[in-house]
Amino acid sequence: MKSKKKKNTLGRREFLAGAAVTSITAPFIENDANSQQPNTLEKPSAPLPNSTQSAMEQENPDNYTKEQRAGYFIDNPGSDFMTDVVKALNIDYMAINCGSSFRGFHESILNHGGNKPEILNCVHEEQAVAMAHGYAKVSKKPMAVMFHGTVGIQHAAMAVYNAYADRVPVIVFAADHDHLDDRTSEVKWAHAAQDPLSPIRDYMKWDDYPKTLQHFAESSIRGYRLATTPPMAPIGISFGTTIQEQNIVEKNLNIPKVRKPSIPIGDLNAIDEAGKMLAEAENPVIVVDRYANSQGSVNNLIKLAELLQAPVVEQMGRMNFPNTHYLRQGAGVAAQADVILSLEVKDTWNIVNRTRDKPDLPYSKRTKPDVKIITLGMTEVIFRSNYQDMNRFFSADLSIIGDGDSSLPYLIESVSKYLTNSKKNQIKQKMITWTERFKSQKIRDIEAARYAWEASPISTGRLCLELWDLVKNKDWALLAPEKFHSRWPSRLWKIDKHYQLNGDSGGFGQGYTSPASVGAALAHKEFGRLPISIVGDGDSMYTPGVHWTSAHHQIPLLSIIHNNRGYHQELMHVQRMANWRQRGEPGSIDPGNVINKPNIDFAKVGEGLGIWTTGPITSPNQLRAALRKAIDVVENGEPALVDVITQPR
Template sequence: MTVYGSDAIVDLLVDLGVDIIPFAPGATFRGLHDSLVHHRTDAPEIIECLHEEISVAVAHGYAKATGKLAAAALHDIVGLQHAAMAIYNAWCDRAPVLLLGGSGPADAQLRRPWIDWIHTANVQATQIRDYTKWDDQPASLPAAMESLVRARQLALSAPCGPVYIALDSEIQEQPVPTDWAPPAANRFPVTEPLAPSADAIRRIAARLAAARAPVIAVESVDRDQGALLRLVELAELIGAPVVEVQRDYNRTELCMPTRHPLNHTGMPLSAPPDVVLALEVRDTDVIPGCAGVPVIQVSTAGLAVKAWAADLQRVQAAEMVVAAQVRPTLDALVIELKGLIDPSDTSARVARLATHSEQYRAVWAATAAGAQGITPALLADRLGVATGNAERVLANGSLHNWVHRLWSIDHVGAYLGSSGGAGLGYGLGASIGAALAHRGSGRLVVDIQSDGDALMTPGALWTAARHRVPLLIVMENNRMWGNSFVHAQKMARARGRSNPRPEVGTVIDDPAVDFAGLARAQGVSATWTVAEAAGLDGALAAAVDHVLSRRAPALVDVVTTAD
């Protein structure tokens, strides 16, 4: 039986641990498409999508939910352009995504008239090179196989990120020589974690042990539950509040259990700090209450620098800068500090911090309970009750951080965080990716979906229905581009406009979008549109039951008001 280049590529993808390949079909990877369908029964599963931005978002969400390398296939040039926004999100979010781009023949004599010419580029990755970790356009099958092995290594090595390989259609479609020997993927491991030096650990530990009011600020623990637990241990040992710094509209990931008494995110600090330990914080100047305070910065951000996008943000003033990952840093710090600190010396400080946080949590609960109309606070509260008995995974959204104020979340896998790049169109696709990862787990995957973001990629609803993903979509339908509405208000106020009209160009109304109808048209169960608080509990309970009992998607359209 003849074996083709794309067959060999599929064999290697299996060895590299790739489970799924979302894509919208394109002729430049028709060889790969055929091999995925026909070459072997355990080939990566094709996830059918209606737009390349959705394909990459699905892979992005799957990578975060599993911690594994995720792949997506992209038609050349035009498909890559469609995917660009989602690729940028994955770059800013440091997600390990393997992008497989088809390409027309590099040999011009082999190109079909017109279409192969307008869909062949030199170099194709130029479109996305500024926000991918690495790219390649191999000219032979052996080179393509080496590229795939290297791509996995780079995508999964800290700091993680998307990588792109353009696979020439001729490489895919040519027969493989009979003496072909594929590379052994297990001979090319991912790099070991980046650990700080022993001297750096001693200096950091001494500084924290001597501090009167230390603060720990964190944006990422690399989605590592062990790192989260070590962070809890460190905070309790030194008696420090932990502040999760928000990167865009939602928190990057879960770094500290939401109900832990030392999680002081969203509340003022109880005492002026004298030192800040910043863990993967991109901009230490925005740490609340810490302006001018000496900072010890531990981060891998400087190892993923690109000149085009300013996602590295401003130059950070610091007392120390350590290029290391969070987990090995915390492991070493806790051991070192146990030799310097007696927990009884910090127990009174821990108690004071716990009392401080308890007061604010009581205020938050009262705010949600006393809400007039379906505010984000009320919706977070009622959704928390409706899903509280399930093993839930919040794949997207946070209702303006009300979820973190009101829900108990203590595992990194239970909250998958923001898009990274704050690019619209992320939520539905990424949530589908997370739900695909949990199809056999019995978990309830939840997408708190903003209306404007959903309208960027509405075809993702079809993918959810097509693959029967266990996903609860709760539409936060405020019928506006909320962030832009606030900016319009600020500009009108700042300029003293006598007749301010912030709603012009920012409201998604007249006509209002029928999201339940939009979902039903694509096969998603959606019989619930809720505009009054009295109907909220029943609709959420019914939708949760549908997802859990049928392991299929459901959408609840909730018309919300401002806090």
């Protein structure tokens, strides 16, 4: 799709000036070969059943003996009860890649449960879990996933780790050929395990392997409560084929009521002490990461920041603080802080310290030696030994364990109590300083976006700002991490609603972005929002099949491939090694890092998977028209993909 019309493009300065104002304020064809086959049929290996016999099997007639019925039919399968359990959890969706080990459960959901929860047809387990991950961050409720034996669990592993590291709830069901007599082939033996979930146990909050239906009910309720109580994380329930497929023999089965526990808040005395420290500070700073769960969360943080006139450093694990607010500042403000509030931050050590990626790994301090650090959140409550996602240890001056979102109103109350009138007057004077600093940073970002405005391959600044001009008056949501396109939306868009950014993957595993975006888009569909995902070419190739799922389930999503034809971050790592070692020639670091020869045509990939596509877009003058058409497609309820050939970052 190419456009040569000048009216579809904006001049660089005209466009950027506008951005600055906004920011600061296939039919099926039968194979011919098939028609050339001889018109013959193979003889059946056994006589086909006559009509009477077929009716006996399909219609369950009364003239069966008791023994015959037992051999042909299951009247009250255990998986019907299991379906009732899942429905009691009020789970809307279950993402699966079908497997014979859970065929009973699958059938019950469809025919006993009326496809509730709704089955999402996925072509890979990693895709299924990542969809659940993205969905939960938008909907604030978990999705269920179901795995087939040993192979399904291992396929899902990376995505489960991402969800765990991001502290996002996913309800994992995993089927197993538990009974000797059920293992009727070598395939079933290969798909069976004594402890099915052991490969992923180190990055789940809890798991169980119930052997009875009552145990399944109780463990499912327990797991749901654990998964959705901060710190949230995936939980797993294994089950065998036996309890699914056999008639129910247990008596007095019941499903416990689903009552979620209260959210833990921080110790009120400690919160009061923190409020006093912040109120008395000369230069308080707030650093925030995985804090906000709602617009109310965002508003509370604004209230605290304005009360103190404290700059907020957004680490973007969630959308926590508007990028249009003058107190949104860069990480450099920590250098002058005397008190820092670290709010639901994964890595407090790196707020205070820095180790550079140089041969001698030089260490330096980012802050004053006597700075006081307050930590508030749940990051210290859950981590494992083997997987080291807890980051480097830091001993805070005041460490408060409690959910940051639920605890913040009490902290605001405490700060208000300790602020004297003279202190309030002193604090007001800071507004001018922070406002001017905020405006200056916006101007620098605008200037940076001018660079390579007319370049081909297309600059990521041009890509993001052309897109912004088309969506700024719509109800949109960005679903992908921003790091690999230089965080242009956070730098130059207007982002003030909690659902407009969805954070990163948690574990930084490739293959997250496309399926997580489809899952998030499913949650946004209810509200009629325009979901947008800017995804790298390398990341996209891990899980391209999810585009078929989005087409199959009619999940509207605008996917934009940031196609720099390489793993650019890894290329730069290898280049750094070459620099340290003072060797190499131009192009010598390309093998293993670039994605070319042949170039991947994502438009053809997406078209083959059933979604609307255009590209590759190589000229910036083609970009606007392509994006506009794709947006129209998405607003009509279909997924669309635009393949854009870009600069590296």
